[in-house]
Structure formats: structure tokens, C-alpha cells
Amino acid sequence: MNRVETRDGTHLFVKVWGQGRPVVLIHGWPLSSDSWDPIANRLADAGFQAISYDRRGFGRSDQPSGGYHYDTFADDLADVMAHVGASRDVALVGFSMGGGEVARYMSRHQGKGVSQVALISSVVPYMPKTSDNPDGVPLEVFDEIEKGLLADRAHFFTGFFKQFFGVGLLEKPVSQEMLDHAWSMAMQAGLRPTLQAARAFATTDFRGDLPSIHVPTLIVHGTADKTVPIAATAHEVARRLPRAVLVEYDGEPHGVFATQARRLSNDLIAFLEGSGIVLNEGPTRQELLDEATANMVVAPTL
Template sequence: MGTITVKDGTQIFYKSWGEGQPIMFHHGWPLSGDDWDTQMMFFAAEGFRVVAHDRRGHGRSSPSATGNDMDSYAADVAAVAAQLGLENAVHVGHSTGGGEVARYVARYGGNGRVAKAVLIGAIPPVLMKTAANPDGVPAAVIDGIRAAVAGNRAQFYRDFPSGPFYGYNRPGAVPSQAVIDNWFRQGMTGDIKAQYDCITAFSETDFTADLKAIEQPVLVLHGEDDQIAPIAGTAARAVKLLRRGTLKSYPGYPHGMATTHADVINADILAFIRQ
């Protein structure tokens, strides 16, 4: 574990252990690198070096009143990767972290730094509904998230994982209170201003050019019952923009499927890395 101070003085927390080919994990909003605990334990046991960072203003990274945008997020990742000497790495991103991966790989992934990428329930090419993206999430929904975070972040961070994030609002679902509590813990550790600003970053950033620029193989994994980043407006469109993209979807799986179905997702990522 350690920190790196990037150009604007923000401290980025990261953890890294193991040896072998590196896998760097990029978390979703408003969480931290801890959301990848299951994956890091699994892949470390498989002989990989595993790395996870806390995005600026999230988790144990320092609060950031500025720079809460995808360009800065990608630059922060580049700084961490350089500090740790990551080469031939696999970058795995969930949700907002998937957008971060797309921008990082497109801008900084050359010269042998990145071997492959994995997008899980990811936001690219653009999350918000527009005339060009009719299957996106309506602006009113995004505005509702903003209002909930600004008005009563703690309550929203209870409600969100208890409901659509993990599909616990579906008939027959059996919620895990431990999973909900862990989501809440991670969210409340971060800085509200940075998390609030990140809502714009994850909803409005257009990754079309990034996806088109990526030369490495990319595995796109998405739950068909993803209520946060519906598959029709995200993964189904993203894979068509990638040069070497492969889409695998999962009937009934939710947005947080890397947690609820970690055994399946981990095995599929491992197969992709080793093929």
C-alpha cells in the first residue's frame, strides 16, 4: 500500500501485491479499491500482480475540489502505473471505472503498457440519454442522483445498494446486508464534492473516440438486468466501436455482478487473460 502525489497535489492511494503480469482494477462510483477485494485475492492466488487505487476524492485518496473529470482520472492512473512500473498490464474497470479504463488505454496504453482490458457493467460509450443515444439513462434520473447525494448522501448510499445496484429490488432476490454495508462504508469514506462532480463525469462523458482508438483486445462483460447502466445503451454500443472487442452478457445479472456473481466473472476474466 502507498500513495503518490500527482501534479495538482492530490494524493492517490493504491495497494499492490503479488508478482507476475499486473492486473489493475478501477472501481465504480462512489466506491474505492476495496470493491475489488474478491478479485484481488483470486487473481493474486492465480499468480498475478494485483493493483487497485482509490480514485481522487474517493476512499483513502485525498479530497479533490477540482480535477474530478475523466481526463484527470486517466492521468492519475498513468501516474500510478508509472510509479509502479506496470507493463503488459490488464486493466479491469467496473461502471465509472470502465470509462476510466477506456480513456486511460486510449491515451496512455501504448508502448507495451497495456496488454488487454476488461469493461464490466461499464458506462461507455456514453451513459446519458441523448438524441444520438436513445437507449441511455434519462437526464432526470441523473439529476435525481445529484439531488439525493447533495441532500442526504448517507440515506442515498443506503438505498442505492439495497435496491438497483445489486438487483436486490427484484422479486426473489436475497439481499446481503454485509454487501450493502460494505458499499455504504466505501461511499461514505470519500469526499462528497468529488463524488458529486463525478456524477457529471460518469453520465455525460462521451468515450466514442476512446473506444475507436483502443488497439488492444477488450472483453466487455455486462448484466442483461443492469438497472444502472442498461446494456442497450452501453455495452451493446461499445463493442461495435472497439477494434478487437468481445461482448459477453449474462441473463438476469445486475450492475454489481462482480460482487454478486464473482465466481463466474472471475473465471471469465481469467480465461480471457490466458487465451
């Protein structure tokens, strides 16, 4: 059950914890499904079936020479869902580049079986800085990432994860052991998959996929995210999706699954249960009352 053969013959490592409504957790670059473990454990305890898998080329999955683009990534997601029987009332949760799989699955596979979506520190809808995406990341940054990976991947990731988790001279939001764990996950991946997946999330434009996300959507993003800037991603998605709610984690970096694991777990569970997240589906009764009160002319008391 822990190996899925995709339509092109690639074998992916899959974990299924708990029973209940399926929640598929898609990891970020350059990690593996293990990055989701604390949250997957909470979801399983809360009565959900937490499904996580290693993206092709990463973790314990096969490392084929090609297929590192989002059409194939979305097909891999569809194959994982079919293998584990996640066919209805599914929630897709994508972290960082994993948000791209969510968006492309919703358009390429018409959102089959999906009833909710969560985008966590996601690269959607478009990362590069261009004339029509002024808040994006300069292309030179992605060039430097590739140069660093080719020159000394092990050294590059040591510095990368400090920014990823917001570690500085005084700020220690995660332990050294967490940094070491992230580094070990990154080094499990092959160099070629690591490079090609980076090119995919750095260049893929998901703006055309967004209209296919027609289900309630939770967006979580740290305001101090220096890896995936919030203005070009979360703010833009929230503006474009009428059924989305944006939850900003003030002062938090990119890796909120570790720096705010309990808060993120609670927010996801509240969203999945519909008990604590209010979606932007129109003004609430209180908002309407507040607006009416503001427009009233109140006579002074004599």
C-alpha cells in the first residue's frame, strides 16, 4: 500500500494515516512527505485520513530522468488519489510548490473528487517578477539557486533552510535538529529532480488554473516569508478566488508547518470541519448590521 505506480511507471512512496475523510498533503521543495508528519498525525487523531507522498525524485520515490513539470505532477497526484481510494469529499493541502499540484490538478483533472483546498505558503499563482507581476521574485534569484545547487548542494541547503525557517542571529523559531532534519530530507532527493523541480515552480504560471478552483479555499501565509513573497502569491490568490479566506501569520517565515505546527494544525482542522474559518462567500449578518448602523443618522440626545 505504501508504493504507487503512476501512469508512466514511476513508483511513489505514500503514507496513509488514520481513517475518515481523505486529506491529501503535498510537500514543498526540496522536502519529502516526512515534513508533514506532525500535522498528518494531528489530522489522523482528529478523525481524518491523512495521505502524504514523496513527489517523484524526492524522498523514497523513484528518481526518473524526466517528468518534473506540473502536468505530470498533477497526474501523479491523481494516481495517488486513485490508488488510496480518495474519490469523493477530498481536501487537497499544498505547501509551497505543492500548491502548484493543487492548482494544476483542479484544472487538468477538473477538480475530480475535491471539495476543499488549502494553499500553505504556496507559490501559486506566479513567482517571477515581471511587468504584470511586480511583487514577484527577480529571475536572477532563481539563477543563483541553480548555481548554488550545482556548485555545492549540501552547503547551499545549509544556508537555504535558515531563511526558510526564519533563523537569524537572535531568531531561533526552530531547533538545530529541525534544520538538520530538513537538510537530510533535501539531500535524499536526486540532484536532477531538485534542479528540474525548482525550474518548474520558478517558471510555471498558474493564473490560468485559478478559475478551476471553485471550492472553498484556505490560504495560509507568513507575512515575513522571504522564500515565497506573500504579496505576489497569497494576496493575489485571495483577490482572484471569491470562495477563499486568507489567514496571515504575522511575522512568520516560509516554513510555517514547523514554526507554527500547532496553529496550522488547528486552522486546518477548523477549516476542514467548517467550525472556525469563515469563508468570503458574502457579508455576514453582523457585517450587514454594522454597515446599516454606520449609515444611520442618529439624532442627538436632548
